[in-house]
Amino acid sequence: MTGETPNAADDEFDASENATRRGLLRAAAGATVASAASTAGCLGVTTPADVAAQSEVSGNVRHFVGPSWLADNREETVVLDARDAERFREERIYRARRVPFDAITARESTDEGAVPDTDAIAAAFSEIGVSPDDDVLVYGASVGSRVTRVAFALAAVGHEGSIRVLNGGLSAWNGRLGTGSRDRISSADYEPDPAASTWVTREWLADGVGALNGDGPGLVDVRVPEAYLAAAGSDALNDDHDRHGHLPGAIDVHWVGNVAGRRMTEPGRLVELYEVEAGLDRSGTVVVYGDDNVDPTSTWLTLKAIGFEDVRLYDGGFGEWANVEGDRGRYPVETATNVVVETEGSVGGDDDGGDFSCTG
CATH class of the missing domain: 3.40.250.10 (Rhodanese-like domain)
Incomplete structure (x- = not known):
């Protein structure tokens, strides 16, 4: 087919009323x-x-x-x-x-x-x-x-x-x-x-270490549990990282739980997952991060979709935090305290960077 031409319109990203x-x-x-x-x-x-x-x-x-x-x-x-x-x-x-x-x-x-x-x-x-x-x-x-x-x-x-x-x-x-x-x-x-309110920096997080998921913002690690837990010998550990584990105070909710095949997981289950099981406050600030700056955007948009008001991405990701140069005492990696929220999900097609075939 040929003759494809552009279309345009206007509106606002958050025009929808807040979900309850x-x-x-x-x-x-x-x-x-x-x-x-x-x-x-x-x-x-x-x-x-x-x-x-x-x-x-x-x-x-x-x-x-x-x-x-x-x-x-x-x-x-x-x-x-x-x-x-x-x-x-x-x-x-x-x-x-x-x-x-x-x-x-x-x-x-x-x-x-x-x-x-x-x-x-x-x-x-x-x-x-x-x-x-x-x-x-x-x-x-x-x-x-x-x-x-x-x-x-x-x-x-x-x-x-x-x-x-x-x-x-x-x-x-x-x-x-x-x-x-x-x-x-x-x-x-x-x-x-x-829109700087959509992301946070390494220094912003370093200033909040000790308060995250306490009196401060919720912090969600979207990687597989093995990476979050620094499981010895796991293929999930990135060989390019100097350190393994997770940011202090982070809880682990693997991002694939947001997706059921080619569709979003049913909204009621997502509310249960993030509000009840993960204990996140929909009216507070929530920061999501992963190994890179792609996968955590699934959780970023999912939380916004179910009514969380202030969701931000750590664009530098764990790769930046784990390999930071200089005084690493300001950027600690934690392994002793672990909170893993179990998820079930699978991603159809190749939207997670995996393989794709005409048989699904």
């Missing part, structure tokens, strides 16, 4: 956010209507929408594809634009630690014709961390339009599709307005 715990738990029983993985959306395969219906979102859930929402708002929405170039060429939502993923993960070194490189991120969105006031929907093979990183990158540069994610990914879409290399898109003028 009671409303989410009540909505969970009737929510149509399914927990099973669907068949991969491969070229030539028509998505059945029932698969699309399973990805619809109801209840007080912010930022995640189903395919019917996109069908109703397609002409007013800029659609961004978070997958790699090969998958994009094979099949995509008609008129979608592929995000240059390396650019939107770029970091900048400062005296306070690594932070998102908002100039590089804004330039990447400019290149694919995204304007600051566009309403944007992001999709991938699922709702994995590649997709949520794009959403975070938009928020980090101060995007003024709405930011939404397609629940179920491409396989849930039963509308018009496109193939082949994208048509030329005119660039847009995107001047970043960095």
Whole structure:
């Protein structure tokens, strides 16, 4: 298919009203956010209507929408594809634009630690014709961390339009599709307005050591428990790190618990996981981190979706903290105190950086 052209609209990222715990738990029983993985959306395969219906979102859930929402708002929405170039060429939502993923993960070194490189991120969105006031929907093979990183990158540069994610990914879409290399898109003028409230720095965290998950902000490690626990001999330990363990005061909630196949985990379960089991305060500050700055964005967006008010990303990640030079006493790594919240989940497609096949 050819002739793909851009669309634009405007709105605000947090325009939705705040979700309440009671409303989410009540909505969970009737929510149509399914927990099973669907068949991969491969070229030539028509998505059945029932698969699309399973990805619809109801209840007080912010930022995640189903395919019917996109069908109703397609002409007013800029659609961004978070997958790699090969998958994009094979099949995509008609008129979608592929995000240059390396650019939107770029970091900048400062005296306070690594932070998102908002100039590089804004330039990447400019290149694919995204304007600051566009309403944007992001999709991938699922709702994995590649997709949520794009959403975070938009928020980090101060995007003024709405930011939404397609629940179920491409396989849930039963509308018009496109193939082949994208048509030329005119660039847009995107001047970043960095939203520093979306992230924290190494020094910000160092100042809070001892208060995290006490009187201070909640701190969530999204890595697998073996990495968090510094399990000797585990393949989960990064050989490039000088130290292993976790930041003092952090609890471990593996990010894959946010995802059930290609869809988000049902909202009621997410509320139970983070509010009840993890004991996080939805009205307080919550900081999430992982080994890098991609996977933790899944938890960042999930918490915002279920009504947490102030969620921030440590963009430097454990890799920066573990390998910091100089006085490491200011940046301690903990192994003695451990709190692991068990999760169940799986990511369909290749949105977690894994393998993908037409058989799912």
